Amino acid sequence: MKRLLVTGGAGFIGANFCHYWSAAHADDRIVVLDALTYAGNVTSIAQLIESGRVRFVRGDIGERDRVAALLREEHIDTIVNFAAESHVDRSIEDPQCFLRTNVMGTHALLEAARTTWTQPVAASSRFHHVSTDEVYGSLLPTDPAFTENTPYSPNSPYAASKAAADHIVRAYVHTYGLPCTISNCSNNYGPYQFPEKLLPLCIVNILEGRPLPIYGDGLQVRDWLHVSDHCRAIDRILSASPVGETWNIGGGSSEPNLMVVESVCRLVDEAFAGRRELAARFPRSAPALGKPSRSLICHVRDRPGHDRRYAINDGKIARLGFVTQTTLDAGLAATVRWYLDNEAWWRAVSSGEYQAWYARQYAQ
Numbered sequence: 446m447k448r449l450l451v452t453g454g455a456g457f458i459g460a461n462f463c464h465y466w467s468a469a470h471a472d473d474r475i476v477v478l479d480a481l482t483y484a485g486n487v488t489s490i491a492q493l494i495e496s497g498r499v500r501f502v503r504g505d506i507g508e509r510d511r512v513a514a515l516l517r518e519e520h521i522d523t524i525v526n527f528a529a530e531s532h533v534d535r536s537i538e539d540p541q542c543f544l545r546t547n548v549m550g551t552h553a554l555l556e557a558a559r560t561t562w563t564q565p566v567a568a569s570s571r572f573h574h575v576s577t578d579e580v581y582g583s584l585l586p587t588d589p590a591f592t593e594n595t596p597y598s599p600n601s602p603y604a605a606s607k608a609a610a611d612h613i614v615r616a617y618v619h620t621y622g623l624p625c626t627i628s629n630c631s632n633n634y635g636p637y638q639f640p641e642k643l644l645p646l647c648i649v650n651i652l653e654g655r656p657l658p659i660y661g662d663g664l665q666v667r668d669w670l671h672v673s674d675h676c677r678a679i680d681r682i683l684s685a686s687p688v689g690e691t692w693n694i695g696g697g698s699s700e701p702n703l704m705v706v707e708s709v710c711r712l713v714d715e716a717f718a719g720r721r722e723l724a725a726r727f728p729r730s731a732p733a734l735g736k737p738s739r740s741l742i743c744h745v746r747d748r749p750g751h752d753r754r755y756a757i758n759d760g761k762i763a764r765l766g767f768v769t770q771t772t773l774d775a776g777l778a779a780t781v782r783w784y785l786d787n788e789a790w791w792r793a794v795s796s797g798e799y800q801a802w803y804a805r806q807y808a809q
């Protein structure tokens with residue numbers, strides 16, 4: 446039986462991970478530590494909290510002594526660190542909180558573990574740090590996909606803060622023998638994703654009849670990973686990875702943004718054609734007004750320093766026995782369905798703060 450601390454467990458991937466872990470490992474104890482920034486939504490794990498499967502603690506990973514006390518009180522043996530500022534565009538507007546949480550916060554969490562898990566650290570203890578493929582920088586069209594040995598070359602303040610954290614985690618393995626692993630994954634999508642990210646933003650905007658803002662020419666390529674596959678990959682790493690290893694996780698679905706957004710438009714239109722009640726529920730949406738959703742696509746000012754292409758070589762994690770199960774077509778269809786059926790969730794999280802961000806970000 447493991448005793449997990451899931452940091453950032455009220456965010457998109459962390460919440461999906463709690464749902465996944467709770468179902469896959471029913472006997473394990475799960476404690477969520479989350480500061481509930483604008484991107485954290487305790488409603489995403491409310492059922493798990495109410496049923497007693499998850500204990501929720503509101504707090505900051507940067508509070509080293511408080512975190513250390515929690516590790517001792519709960520006898521935590523496994524930390525999965527999802528907590529971060531995660532949105533590239535916000536890091537361009539204001540990098541400081543990215544350095545505070547992603548760099549200093551990760552360091553405080555490592556210190557809490559180092560001072561609590563006294564030497565020799567039990568073989569069952571593990572600190573897994575969740576990182577991103579953005580640390581590798583941007584690929585040219587003909588470059589080979591990122592491997593775990595690709596040199597770091599982060600281009601945004603967000604990516605640089607994640608790269609710095611990865612280096613600190615690595616240093617804690619080599620200097621202090623802390624039993625850490627790192628994963629660097631590609632773009633996740635699926636349920637509970639905050640609407641500031643491309644896919645939920647487009648789904649919600651179609652339903653609200655708002656433009657779909659495509660940065661630049663929209664031909665930037667991302668490798669789309671369904672969040673359920675990501676959660677299974679982390680499980681595999683926790684159970685089979687030696688200490689000190691890093692793992693790339695991709696979705697095997699590299700597509701330009703514009704094509705992915707067009708797929709989302711088609712899926713929403715098909716859903717409206719098959720479910721008559723949707724037009725009444727979303728009267729401002731393009732399909733309710735008799736227009737194809739793709740008519741909302743508009744090209745806007747590009748993101749500064751926008752990385753052109755990411756791609757993951759997943760050969761290493763395949764050797765751990767991990768394969769993705771969700772194709773992009775199936776994953777997008779399930780995601781569109783989830784947002785259609787969970788209107789209360791996305792309306793509740795689209796708070797005043799989000800509206801203010803949206804107005805600043807998309808003012809032309």
Ligand code: NAD
Pocket residue numbers: 452453454455456457458459478479480481482483484485486504505506507526527528529530531532546550575576577578607629630631632633634639
């Ligand atoms: P998210 O923004 O949806 O959630 C982040 C969560 O962390 C939120 O619940 C927030 O309240 C919490 N948090 C922020 N600062 C905190 C702090 N100081 N202390 C405690 N909690 C804090 O992010 P996400 O998309 O779920 O990403 C999770 C992790 O995965 C991040 O580390 C991110 O860098 C990484 N990642 C995400 C993707 C992706 O496509 N979403 C891809 C690769 C890597």
Ligand code: DAU
Pocket residue numbers: 531532533534576577578579630631632633641642643644646658659660661663665667702748755
């Ligand atoms: O690659 C992994 C990364 O994926 C994670 O580390 C980040 O935490 C996560 O946010 C994501 O970063 P991206 O910048 O790729 O995600 P985002 O959804 O913001 O953008 C996806 C692509 O879509 C990117 O090329 C920018 C583009 N885009 C985004 C938005 C929000 C648009 O064209 N228009 C938009 O309005």
